[in-house]
Structures are given as structure tokens and as C-alpha cells.
Amino acid sequence: MSDLDKPTKPRKAVGIDLGTTFCAIAHIDAYGKPQIIPNTESERITPSVILFDGTNAIVGTMAKQNAVAEPEKIVDFVKREMGKSKSQFHREFNGKIYSAEELSAIIIRKLKADAEKYLGEPVTDAVITVPAYFNDAERTATLHSGQLAGLNVLQVINEPTAAALAYGLDKLEQEQTVFVFDLGGGTFDVTIMRIESNHIRMLASNGDHRLGGKDWDDIIVNWVAEEFDQLHNDNPLLDLQSYQDLYNRALTAKIQLSSRSRTTIVHSFNGKSVKLDITREDFENRARHLIEKCKTTCEIVMQEAKLDWTKIDRILLTGGMTRMPSVREMIKGMSSVPIADDVSPDEAVAIGAAMQGVLSMLGEEDVLGERILPQEVRDRFSGEDGSLIKVTNITTHTLGVVLWDDTRVEEYVFPMIRKMAPVPVETKNSFGTAKANMKNAIVRVVEGESTVPAECTPLGICDIELPPFLPKGSPVELTYTYNENQVLEVIVDAYGRQNRVQIARNTGLSDSEIESATADLLQITVL
Ligand code: AMP
Numbered sequence: 001m002s003d004l005d006k007p008t009k010p011r012k013a014v015g016i017d018l019g020t021t022f023c024a025i026a027h028i029d030a031y032g033k034p035q036i037i038p039n040t041e042s043e044r045i046t047p048s049v050i051l052f053d054g055t056n057a058i059v060g061t062m063a064k065q066n067a068v069a070e071p072e073k074i075v076d077f078v079k080r081e082m083g084k085s086k087s088q089f090h091r092e093f094n095g096k097i098y099s100a101e102e103l104s105a106i107i108i109r110k111l112k113a114d115a116e117k118y119l120g121e122p123v124t125d126a127v128i129t130v131p132a133y134f135n136d137a138e139r140t141a142t143l144h145s146g147q148l149a150g151l152n153v154l155q156v157i158n159e160p161t162a163a164a165l166a167y168g169l170d171k172l173e174q175e176q177t178v179f180v181f182d183l184g185g186g187t188f189d190v191t192i193m194r195i196e197s198n199h200i201r202m203l204a205s206n207g208d209h210r211l212g213g214k215d216w217d218d219i220i221v222n223w224v225a226e227e228f229d230q231l232h233n234d235n236p237l238l239d240l241q242s243y244q245d246l247y248n249r250a251l252t253a254k255i256q257l258s259s260r261s262r263t264t265i266v267h268s269f270n271g272k273s274v275k276l277d278i279t280r281e282d283f284e285n286r287a288r289h290l291i292e293k294c295k296t297t298c299e300i301v302m303q304e305a306k307l308d309w310t311k312i313d314r315i316l317l318t319g320g321m322t323r324m325p326s327v328r329e330m331i332k333g334m335s336s337v338p339i340a341d342d343v344s345p346d347e348a349v350a351i352g353a354a355m356q357g358v359l360s361m362l363g364e365e366d367v368l369g370e371r372i373l374p375q376e377v378r379d380r381f382s383g384e385d386g387s388l389i390k391v392t393n394i395t396t397h398t399l400g401v402v403l404w405d406d407t408r409v410e411e412y413v414f415p416m417i418r419k420m421a422p423v424p425v426e427t428k429n430s431f432g433t434a435k436a437n438m439k440n441a442i443v444r445v446v447e448g449e450s451t452v453p454a455e456c457t458p459l460g461i462c463d464i465e466l467p468p469f470l471p472k473g474s475p476v477e478l479t480y481t482y483n484e485n486q487v488l489e490v491i492v493d494a495y496g497r498q499n500r501v502q503i504a505r506n507t508g509l510s511d512s513e514i515e516s517a518t519a520d521l522l523q524i525t526v527l
Contacts, residue, residue, distance in 0.1 A: 014125070023046045127157055177313050178195065262277060401480075439468075467495050
């Protein structure tokens with residue numbers, strides 16, 4: 001029996017928004033309609049919090065609620081650590097050390113298991129989203145997390161791209177430029193997308209890795225702590241349990257202030273307590289610098305895209321923090337561009353990811369000649385002429401090579417692929433050897449916006465042996481290719497010799513480690 005004759009296993013794809021504070025998972029139903037999949041607690045979003053309890057890992061609201069009682073058993077905000085090696089970040093529970101991607105895999109396992117229960121079928125494939133400014137190590141770590149959770153990861157895509165897809169499959173034939181403002185629990189991301197004739201193109205993107213709802217929460221936490229200290233000369237933040245308790249109260253207060261003009265927080269610690277009345281106005285005054293930061297990022301992105309507000313047709317809001325009135329006011333103050341209200345800010349990204357899952361599978365159908373998806377789904381996701389919807393992303397970091405500057409007598413970074421280049425992209429350049437009689441041409445690949453090598457992130461090396469007795473300045477050809485899956489390949493050519501290196505990312509796990517880590521993770525029961 002040839003491979004083509006084998007009965008194909010049923011496949012089911014989902015879209016996963018792996019958020020800093022909350023996750024969401026969605027699928028496309030048999031009629032081609034995107035739907036959020038609720039978890040076993042009947043919630044449409046799941047807190048990205050893990051509670052380790054022996055060999056059990058409890059994920060979601062239960063874990064979050066227990067955070068106060070058992071803070072030492074809790075892991076949260078793991079998205080901020082993605083892409084770090086185990087030596088840079090790890091957490092230890094029950095004698096086992098977990099990397100960021102393993103912890104994220106535990107969260108994904110919960111989402112997958114709950115989805116399977118709800119749908120009544122195995123979930124095999126997924127598209128997972130990341131902030132547009134995530135670098136390659138962070139993306140690869142995200143891909144590994146999905147694999148560790150037992151999923152075939154079809155693609156890792158940018159959150160704003162997913163949001164733009166969710167914004168309107170029906171509107172993709174209208175020409176428009178959308179501004180996606182995504183302020184979540186821990187990250188901030190602004191992206192400008194162009195939609196025309198079934199093609200979504202990213203024009204510019206920028207963001208702040210460390211700006212999100214948590215910063216607003218911290219303002220309230222520190223405010224209450226200051227009042228407590230003034231009253232009782234004691235710091236309620238030094239005790240982990242008291243901190244968690246206050247943190248939860250601050251979070252609730254912040255959300256209340258989105259719909260009310262005032263609220264009250266009472267916090268007790270060491271037998272003493274403080275009561276603080278907070279008005280929305282006072283809170284907004286204390287958080288003004290955060291709003292200003294958001295505004296500056298928006299302005300930078302507009303400059304990078306070389307656009308003014310008259311060229312923007314619609315603003316899309318994603319991330320729970322965009323429910324906050326001061327955020328909306330700031331956005332309205334910048335321009336008179338209408339804000340799209342037909343997508344829920346918490347769900348848009350997962351829904352867009354599920355849509356991308358179908359688009360990826362349709363692409364596979366074309367290649368394999370086999371039908372994976374129901375006809376109704378296929379029809380809904382193809383253009384009127386039967387063509388597929390196309391998504392073009394851009395690079396969000398410059399990929400360069402370290403060269404020698406003879407006049408300045410120092411090394412510098414030459415940009416091979418500049419930030420914001422549409423992907424896939426290939427660039428070629430010819431360089432001269434720095435000295436006579438060089439035995440090897442060593443290409444040092446870096447990522448970053450600076451021309452100073454020390455200020456960029458080293459990604460890898462590609463070298464070739466050179467023939468003997470070459471004069472200084474002998475030509476070496478260098479090619480960088482960057483594909484849709486954000487994999488960089490570097491090719492060095494000189495004198496009939498060639499070396500081709502796929503730049504492996506510095507994440508915690510190698511391919512063989514993924515296999516053993518997957519088996520290891522199965523020892524834990526995820527609830
Ligand atoms: P996300 O990571 O996109 O789910 O965003 C979650 C963040 O949004 C958290 O910091 C939440 O506290 C915050 N958030 C959710 N709803 C509201 C609301 N109504 N008002 C203010 N912040 C909110």
C-alpha cells in the first residue's frame with residue numbers, strides 16, 4: 001500500500017492564544033464558523049497559572065485562587081520567560097526542574113484536554129500565537145511548548161495578524177488599513193496591517209515586552225502598601241501570602257474602576273489593617289506614565305510605517321486592558337479613527353489562530369491532494385475565485401552580520417535583513433576578507449537594531465575554509481534567507497565551496513530533549 005492509499009487519521013486543529021495572564025482556545029466548527037472552546041470550568045478564558053501539588057499540576061482559576069494560600073507552589077507570567085535557557089530561568093517542584101517551555105506545555109495540555117472533552121474528539125494540530133515583537137528564540141520556545149503538549153504545531157503566528165483575521169473574514173476583500181492595539185496582562189503590542197483582496201500584510205509593528213495590566217495592578221499594590229506602612233510602620237509586601245492577597249484585591253479593584261468611578265480596598269496583615277478609598281481619577285493620575293508609554297509606542301509605529309492617522313481605516317482593540325476607559329480615551333485622543341467593536345478583546349486572537357489553522361490545512365490539502373476539511377469550511381476560507389487567503393508577515397528584528405571596519409579599526413554590524421522586511425525574504429551580499437591569508441571566513445550572525453556587536457544578540461556562526469594565499473579583500477558571498485516559519489538560513493559561498501547553516505535558536509531544548517521532556521511531562525497529571 002502506498003502512503004497515498006493509507007487511510008488518513010482524522011485531524012482537528014485549534015487556535016491557541018497563549019497569553020501572559022489568560023489563555024484562550026478556539027476551533028472552526030463543521031459549518032466554518034469560529035468558536036471559542038470553554039474549559040471544564042465553563043470559562044471562555046483560562047488563567048495562565050499553574051499550581052504544583054505533588055505530581056499534579058492544576059491549571060487555571062483553581063490555581064489562581066490558591067495562589068494566596070500556597071504562593072510557593074504557583075507559577076505565573078511564564079510567557080515573560082519564554083526563550084530563556086534553563087540556566088537563565090527555571091522553577092523547581094517536587095525535585096524536578098522545569099524550563100519556561102515545559103511550564104507553558106503544561107498550560108497547553110490543560111487547554112488541549114479540556115477542548116477534547118468539549119469537542120468529543122482528539123485535538124491533533126494547533127496554531128499558537130505570539131506577540132509580533134517576539135524574537136526567534138521566544139517563537140521557537142512557543143513552538144516547542146506545543147510539541148511538548150503533544151500537538152502538531154502548524155504555525156506560530158503573530159497575535160495582531162490573528163486579531164486582523166478574526167476581525168473579519170467577510171471584510172477581507174475590502175481594502176483597508178487597520179491599527180491593532182493589543183494591551184494584555186503582561187505585554188503591549190501595536191501593529192499596522194493592510195488588508196486588500198484577500199491578502200493581509202503586516203506593515204509595521206512595535207511593542208513593549210514588559211508593559212501590561214500587571215503594571216497597573218502594581219500601582220494599586222504599592223499604593224495600599226505605602227498607606228499600610230504609614231499607618232502601622234510595617235511592609236505587607238514582605239510576606240508572600242499577604243502580597244498575593246493584596247495583588248488579587250488590587251486586580252479586582254482595577255477591573256471595578258473600569259465600570260465605576262470609585263472603589264475601596266481593605267487589606268489585613270499581622271493583625272493590622274488598612275482601608276483605602278480609590279477614585280478612578282486618582283488611579284488614572286498615578287498611572288499616567290503608563291498611558292504615555294503606550295502613546296509613544298503608537299507614535300513610533302506610525303512613524304515606522306510612514307503613515308498618518310488619515311490613512312488608518314479602523315482601530316482594533318485586543319487584550320483585556322483595552323477595556324480600561326483611560327486606554328480608550330488615549331486612543332480616541334490620538335485620532336478620530338473608528339474603533340472596531342465587533343470582536344471581543346479577549347477572544348479575537350484565539351479565533352484568528354483557529355482561522356489560520358484552517359488556512360494552513362487548506363494549504364496542506366493543496367500539496368497532498370487529500371481532503372482534510374469539510375466542504376463548507378473549505379468554501380468559507382477560500383476567496384470568491386477559490387484562491388486562499390494570504391497572510392504576509394514582516395521581520396520584527398534586524399538580522400545582521402558582524403564585519404570588520406578597517407578605517408575605524410573595530411567590528412560593526414551590517415544589516416542583511418532589515419526589520420520590517422516582508423517574509424519570506426532572501427538577501428545576498430558580497431564581502432571582502434578582512435586580512436590576507438585568512439584560513440576561514442567566519443560569519444557571525446546577530447539579531448538587533450544596533451551597529452555595535454555587543455548590543456545585539458548572537459544567533460550563530462557559519463564558516464568555510466578558504467583556499468591558501470588569498471589577498472585581503474577576496475570576495476565571500478553571503479546569503480540570508482528567512483522563511484514563513486521564521487527560520488533563518490545562512491549560506492556562505494567562496495571559491496567553489498559552500499556552507500549552509502540553519503540558525504538554531506538558543507532555547508532550553510534540543511530536538512532529542514523535546515522527545516524525552518514530552519515523556520517526562522506525561523508523568524504529571526494536569527488538572
Ligand atoms: P489578556 O492577557 O489579554 O487576557 O489581558 C488581561 C489583562 O486585562 C489583565 O491585566 C486583566 O486584569 C485586564 N483586564 C481584564 N478585564 C479588564 C477590565 N474590565 N478593566 C481593566 N482591566 C481588565
